[in-house]
Amino acid sequence: MIEFQGVSKVFGSGPTAVRSVDDLSFRIPKGSFWALMGPSGSGKSTVLHLIAGLTPPSSGSVRVEGVDIARMSAPESAALRRHRVGYVLQTFNLLPFLTAEENVGMPLVLDGVRQREVDGRVQQALEMVNMSHRAAHHPMHLSGGEQQRVAIARALVIEPAIILADEPTGNLDRAGGRAVMDLIQEVNEQTQVTVLLVTHDPVFAAYGQRVLRLVDGRLQQDMKLPDKPPALDLGVAG
Amino acid sequence: MRHAHGIQYALLGVVSRNPEGVHGYALKRQCERFLGSFWQLNFGEIYRVLDKLADEGQIEQMAGESSRKVYRITERGRQNLDDFILTPPTDAPRPLRQELAVKLLFASAAQMTDVLQMIDHQREAYMSQLHQLGAQRRKIRCLPMDSFVTGLLIDGAEGQVRAELTWLDDVTTKLQERFGAESSA
Numbered sequence: 001m002i003e004f005q006g007v008s009k010v011f012g013s014g015p016t017a018v019r020s021v022d023d024l025s026f027r028i029p030k031g032s033f034w035a036l037m038g039p040s041g042s043g044k045s046t047v048l049h050l051i052a053g054l055t056p057p058s059s060g061s062v063r064v065e066g067v068d069i070a071r072m073s074a075p076e077s078a079a080l081r082r083h084r085v086g087y088v089l090q091t092f093n094l095l096p097f098l099t100a101e102e103n104v105g106m107p108l109v110l111d112g113v114r115q116r117e118v119d120g121r122v123q124q125a126l127e128m129v130n131m132s133h134r135a136a137h138h139p140m141h142l143s144g145g146e147q148q149r150v151a152i153a154r155a156l157v158i159e160p161a162i163i164l165a166d167e168p169t170g171n172l173d174r175a176g177g178r179a180v181m182d183l184i185q186e187v188n189e190q191t192q193v194t195v196l197l198v199t200h201d202p203v204f205a206a207y208g209q210r211v212l213r214l215v216d217g218r219l220q221q222d223m224k225l226p227d228k229p230p231a232l233d234l235g236v237a238g
Numbered sequence: 239m240r241h242a243h244g245i246q247y248a249l250l251g252v253v254s255r256n257p258e259g260v261h262g263y264a265l266k267r268q269c270e271r272f273l274g275s276f277w278q279l280n281f282g283e284i285y286r287v288l289d290k291l292a293d294e295g296q297i298e299q300m301a302g303e304s305s306r307k308v309y310r311i312t313e314r315g316r317q318n319l320d321d322f323i324l325t326p327p328t329d330a331p332r333p334l335r336q337e338l339a340v341k342l343l344f345a346s347a348a349q350m351t352d353v354l355q356m357i358d359h360q361r362e363a364y365m366s367q368l369h370q371l372g373a374q375r376r377k378i379r380c381l382p383m384d385s386f387v388t389g390l391l392i393d394g395a396e397g398q399v400r401a402e403l404t405w406l407d408d409v410t411t412k413l414q415e416r417f418g419a420e421s422s423a
């Protein structure tokens with residue numbers, strides 16, 4: 001569960017201060033899939049940073065799985081990121097000199113998990129994203145879509161409670177983007193991981209059950225997308 | 239071509255895919271598979287069109303079957319279908335955003351908050367449609383049949399909705415700039 005209560009985030013001070021997030025409140029239930037939409041500079045990524053404990057709120061409270069981020073010590077917030085939050089970025093951020101499986105295993109290795117267990121969990125994560133056949137490849141020999149799948153496996157390998165996906169389709173073509181979104185949705189359904197997606201593409205935001213639209217750091221609109229909306233006739237048939 | 243023509247040729251097309259003959263119920267199911275939920279057909283409509291096609295000699299009832307009427311396409315029907323496929327589509331471009339434009343034309347500055355709320359409502363409806371189109375795309379992937387054309391229809395619908403949403407965002411921004419009004423959250 002992720003809960004924002006009256007959260008604001010101001011960068012800088014005085015006349016040059018920028019209010020990146022402005023009095024934001026919402027509550028994302030465990031296992032759900034939400035999307036944040038809005039123009040660039042609307043504060044979407046800052047919301048993810050606040051959840052991951054990468055930056056503290058200027059006011060208000062951010063609670064992740066019941067714990068107030070602002071009250072965590074630096075090691076506690078690092079542990080939250082290592083164990084509970086998987087991050088997926090537009091730029092994949094795979095280490096080029098490591099193979100796909102080594103990249104996926106990295107969070108576990110850094111955490112001191114025994115190699116045998118690392119191997120098993122990496123294999124499982126790669127299977128989940130359908131990349132087992134590319135385990136020994138280096139990122140440069142993978143397509144953009146494949147690299148993102150590996151990055152998703154790396155996020156999954158820690159068995160996170162939350163996946164934060166920041167424009168995960170931004171560097172992919174439409175088909176590649178759709179495949180990545182399908183995968184994220186599948187992971188959400190199969191593992192009950194909570195997903196918060198940041199995107200400016202409405203087609204991808206619509207994968208979510210709920211879409212928040214931010215403008216200038218403020219919640220402009222909160223949209224619930226029912227699974228069965230009224231039958232549509234988009235004029236395709238005339 | 240929402241009604242008469244579209245459905246007539248859709249049914250004729252599906253009958254033509256069944257050289258061994260097909261009855262009304264199977265026809266409805268196949269139509270739904272081919273066309274997804276883009277066309278909602280009911281049995282009354284289907285049987286009416288089938289009767290009409292039979293009267294015109296485009297399809298015929300097969301002999302020797304049980305109580306159910308089983309149809310197959312005739313030579314005449316096939317020729318008609320071929321002609322239809324090769325004739326340029328008659329769909330005129332859809333009139334765009336007329337209703338909202340008229341509202342904007344006559345709304346006063348004092349009504350802007352309401353207009354912006356209406357736009358938000360519209361945006362939510364479009365997002366729901368995208369959500370449903372996504373679900374439909376996943377559904378056809380699991381069907382044991384070629385859903386190439388359904389996929390194309392979904393692509394087209396998504397493109398239309400995306401364009402509408404872009405326009406709505408643009409309208410919202412510009413109205414706010416012009417009137418300084420704020421849409422409610």
